[in-house]
Amino acid sequence: MFIVHHLNNSRSQRVLWLLEELGFEYAIRFHERNKDMTAPAELKIVHPLGKSPILEDLDAEGGAVTLVETGAICEYLAGKAGGKLGCPVDPREAISYRQFLHYAEGSVMPILFASLVVSKMPLIGRYGAKRLRPMLNVHLDFIENVLAQRTWFAGELLTAADVMMSFPLEAARSRGLVGSDKPATIDWLRRIHARPAYQRALSKGGAYAFVPTQDRNLSAHAGIMSTQQLETSS
Numbered sequence: 001m002f003i004v005h006h007l008n009n010s011r012s013q014r015v016l017w018l019l020e021e022l023g024f025e026y027a028i029r030f031h032e033r034n035k036d037m038t039a040p041a042e043l044k045i046v047h048p049l050g051k052s053p054i055l056e057d058l059d060a061e062g063g064a065v066t067l068v069e070t071g072a073i074c075e076y077l078a079g080k081a082g083g084k085l086g087c088p089v090d091p092r093e094a095i096s097y098r099q100f101l102h103y104a105e106g107s108v109m110p111i112l113f114a115s116l117v118v119s120k121m122p123l124i125g126r127y128g129a130k131r132l133r134p135m136l137n138v139h140l141d142f143i144e145n146v147l148a149q150r151t152w153f154a155g156e157l158l159t160a161a162d163v164m165m166s167f168p169l170e171a172a173r174s175r176g177l178v179g180s181d182k183p184a185t186i187d188w189l190r191r192i193h194a195r196p197a198y199q200r201a202l203s204k205g206g207a208y209a210f211v212p213t214q215d216r217n218l219s220a221h222a223g224i225m226s227t228q229q230l231e232t233s234s
């Protein structure tokens, strides 16, 4: 039995999406952010870091497991699913998979987070955000270039690397950093949002402000189109 400790409007949405893609049953423990956007104290009872996501696997071999770090959780779940959506067999795709699985939290999120924090600071906020913008642009241009050349981050198949990249790109888009000058990135976002598993995770997870209205409308299509139609659409 998997339990996901899920925070509203957060990275943990990715874990719900992956669990839906893998077809696992799971329970969600909902946690609400404090007014200052920090996680509530109760999460520290589950894990000393007190952040989300946290995955509990009550039936793990050798006893229950409590796991943090979205990337590690994704790898754990892909392993539990016999490698589904995990590291591709093709050696070149495997390299891309590993790179993007780590890149999301290791490189893109720190700059995004820093620019968000800095932008809220009185006086130096504007200046600081302006200084960080070129650094962010290097990443967003790199990502656009990758997605212009292949369907998914690891190659021609959706993997957990795409799941990991969803939050930084959704957050960047919602802050106006990914626009019509990034057509391949926008197309990738629309394709992930159109997946029935993504839409199921969205409806189960509660508040998630990083999907624009036009992509939320894709859920209407998800009800009309067959699962196979949507899951095979690019």
Ligand SMILES: N[C@@H](CCC(=O)N[C@@H](CS)C(=O)NCC(=O)O)C(=O)O
Residues within 6 Å of the ligand: 007, 009, 010, 011, 012, 037, 038, 039, 050, 051, 052, 053, 068, 069, 070, 071, 105
């Ligand atoms: N690198 C970690 C980051 C975890 C993290 O910072 N989670 C955020 C949610 S987006 C959180 O719990 N924030 C509340 C807080 O820091 O108090 C991961 O990917 O799991």
